[in-house]
Amino acid sequence: MNWLFHLGRYWIFMKDLIIKPEKFSIYRKQLTRELDNFGYGSLGIVALTSVFMGAVITIQTVYNLVNPLVPLSAVGIVARDSIILEFSPTMMSLVLAGKIGSSIASEIGTMKVTEQVDALEIMGINSSAYLVLPKIVAAMVIFPFVVLISMFLGILGGWIAGVLAGVVSSADYIKGIQDSFVPFNIVFALIKTITFAFIITTVSAYHGYHTEGGALEVGKSSTSAVVYSSILILIFDYLLTQLILT
Amino acid sequence: MIEIKDIAKSFNGRQILKGVSSTFETGHVNLVIGGSGSGKTVLMKCMVGLVEIDTGEIKYDDKIFSNLDRKERKPFRQEIGMVFQGGALFDSLNVEKNVMFPLNMFTSMSFEEKRDRVNFCLKHVNLVNVNHLTPSELSGGMKKRVAIARAIAPNPKYLFCDEPNSGLDPQTSIVIDNLIKDITEEFNITTIVNTHDMNSVLEIGDKILFVHKWEKWWEGTIEDILKTDNKELNDFIFASKLAKNIKKTGLI
Ligand SMILES: Nc1ncnc2c1ncn2[C@@H]1O[C@H](COP(=O)(O)OP(=O)(O)OP(=O)(O)O)[C@@H](O)[C@H]1O
Ligand SMILES: [Mg+2]
Numbered sequence: 289m290n291w292l293f294h295l296g297r298y299w300i301f302m303k304d305l306i307i308k309p310e311k312f313s314i315y316r317k318q319l320t321r322e323l324d325n326f327g328y329g330s331l332g333i334v335a336l337t338s339v340f341m342g343a344v345i346t347i348q349t350v351y352n353l354v355n356p357l358v359p360l361s362a363v364g365i366v367a368r369d370s371i372i373l374e375f376s377p378t379m380m381s382l383v384l385a386g387k388i389g390s391s392i393a394s395e396i397g398t399m400k401v402t403e404q405v406d407a408l409e410i411m412g413i414n415s416s417a418y419l420v421l422p423k424i425v426a427a428m429v430i431f432p433f434v435v436l437i438s439m440f441l442g443i444l445g446g447w448i449a450g451v452l453a454g455v456v457s458s459a460d461y462i463k464g465i466q467d468s469f470v471p472f473n474i475v476f477a478l479i480k481t482i483t484f485a486f487i488i489t490t491v492s493a494y495h496g497y498h499t500e501g502g503a504l505e506v507g508k509s510s511t512s513a514v515v516y517s518s519i520l521i522l523i524f525d526y527l528l529t530q531l532i533l534t
Numbered sequence: 535m536i537e538i539k540d541i542a543k544s545f546n547g548r549q550i551l552k553g554v555s556s557t558f559e560t561g562h563v564n565l566v567i568g569g570s571g572s573g574k575t576v577l578m579k580c581m582v583g584l585v586e587i588d589t590g591e592i593k594y595d596d597k598i599f600s601n602l603d604r605k606e607r608k609p610f611r612q613e614i615g616m617v618f619q620g621g622a623l624f625d626s627l628n629v630e631k632n633v634m635f636p637l638n639m640f641t642s643m644s645f646e647e648k649r650d651r652v653n654f655c656l657k658h659v660n661l662v663n664v665n666h667l668t669p670s671e672l673s674g675g676m677k678k679r680v681a682i683a684r685a686i687a688p689n690p691k692y693l694f695c696d697e698p699n700s701g702l703d704p705q706t707s708i709v710i711d712n713l714i715k716d717i718t719e720e721f722n723i724t725t726i727v728n729t730h731d732m733n734s735v736l737e738i739g740d741k742i743l744f745v746h747k748w749e750k751w752w753e754g755t756i757e758d759i760l761k762t763d764n765k766e767l768n769d770f771i772f773a774s775k776l777a778k779n780i781k782k783t784g785l786i
Contacts, residue, residue, distance in 0.1 A: 311639060403622040406584050411636050412611025 298494050307417050315422055322426035326388055330434060337383055338438040341375050342367065342445030350455040363456045364464015369473065371442040377477040378525050380438045381484035384431065385517040389492040392423060393513035396496030397506040405497070420493040427485035435481045439474075480528055484521050491517045535560050536581065536692065536724055541590030543580055550576045552749045553590065560724045563715050563738045567730055568745035569770065574728040575619060577745065578694055581726070582614055583607055594692065612640050615690030619697050619728075621677040623669040629656070629680050630665035636688045655683040658713060660706075675702040682710065686717060693718065693725045699734060707731065711738045732771055735759065744770070
């Protein structure tokens with residue numbers, strides 16, 4: 289793999305982003321658009337996956353709890369912790385890498401191959417900064433909120449599924465999710481989320497920005513964007529967990 | 535005036551420009567002609583700094599443009615307008631916002647002033663009542679015209695047009711050609727136009743540079759072109775039967 293080449297080019301790409309904005313008002317407008325896009329635009333898929341994810345986790349936990357000595361409220365604890373620590377930040381980021389990463393790469397890739405990026409450059413605008421900075425900032429601001437919503441909906445989904453299936457009582461579940469709660473877990477999850485937001489936006493923008501050719505290459509860039517952001521999310525998930533939780 | 539000296543460029547070891555030199559006068563329409571794939575677009579992109587040249591020198595009036603870095607080129611950027619071969623309109627913006635874009639970025643004009651300027655430029659290219667259409671709702675020729683309006687909106691000193699009338703009907707082509715000539719003379723712009731349209735050559739070419747086999751093959755005025763015995767140039771310009779007959783009968 290020519291990963292060293294990509295690493296170097298990614299580094300140069302990132303260095304070009306650090307500039308004084310041409311006109312702040314323009315960036316603000318872009319930022320508002322992206323906030324809306326990333327936040328409101330991804331609520332539907334995030335809500336759907338979170339509720340089902342919580343439901344599955346709860347039912348599977350009950351299924352695995354065969355020891356009669358363990359109280360059923362443990363189901364709540366396990367569901368809560370796995371949702372907060374891993375499922376919401378990591379799985380939602382993977383979902384968002386698919387949704388937002390591919391759209392960033394294809395949007396910027398299309399602008400690249402249709403010379404819109406050149407048109408920006410010719411006007412003296414730093415095209416990478418203009419196109420990418422608002423996306424990075426928007427994602428790093430809005431993803432934590434999206435993940436918080438996902439946590440809430442995941443735990444809610446677990447409760448609904450557990451009660452509906454009759455495998456855990458409402459009281460046990462609610463007792464469980466309040467038991468020995470560690471607030472730092474949420475902070476840790478948000479640190480992960482912000483890191484993943486940075487990975488998704490910069491990696492996808494990088495792939496879009498270096499598209500050359502036509503529609504076919506735009507499709508390829510968009511696939512690479514999703515693949516590489518997902519791999520990096522998993523690697524950084526492991527690194528951050530190792531670094532912070534041990 | 536723009537002066538290029540011996541500029542060379544290759545991509546992945548394939549030489550596309552082999553040392554091209556020329557001067558392009560202010561207040562004149564300078565045409566670069568040549569077959570498809572002859573390197574016209576690459577030459578133009580080199581001149582505006584979108585593609586870095588391997589060797590050679592590019593001078594804008596008395597400043598050496600090719601030696602400057604990105605930051606130092608910035609003041610020039612605001613004096614350069616460019617019409618891309620494919621239009622390169624911003625898909626996410628409507629016509630009005632496309633033309634207004636460079637004004638938003640670099641001027642402190644009020645919204646009304648900017649809108650007036652936009653309408654003025656759109657009217658110049660014969661487009662009215664299309665301000666709120668998006669690029670996907672325009673025909674190919676309309677896109678070209680919007681692109682021209684966007685390029686001239688900030689009053690550039692240097693105007694680059696990459697095949698501004700390819701894909702237009704002959705009548706609109708001539709309107710666009712004359713528009714380019716008029717604004718060039720009216721605002722004393724240094725204009726460079728890539729084309730392979732013989733009509734344009736005869737209609738507006740003050741000076742013509744013929745690129746062939748990746749080098750400057752021929753250079754001269756419109757009078758010269760009718761008298762030249764350069765075989766490749768004649769084959770290129772008078773390719774059609776109609777043109778051959780016209781040349782034979784000496785109608786032009
Ligand atoms: N970025 C690039 N990388 C590699 N080769 C390139 C690149 N840009 C252009 N070329 C090559 O340079 C040659 C000249 O291309 P160019 O676009 O300048 O032609 P042109 O004269 O503008 O043609 P047309 O009239 O069809 O627009 C082509 O063979 C093309 O393949
Ligand atoms: Mg071309």
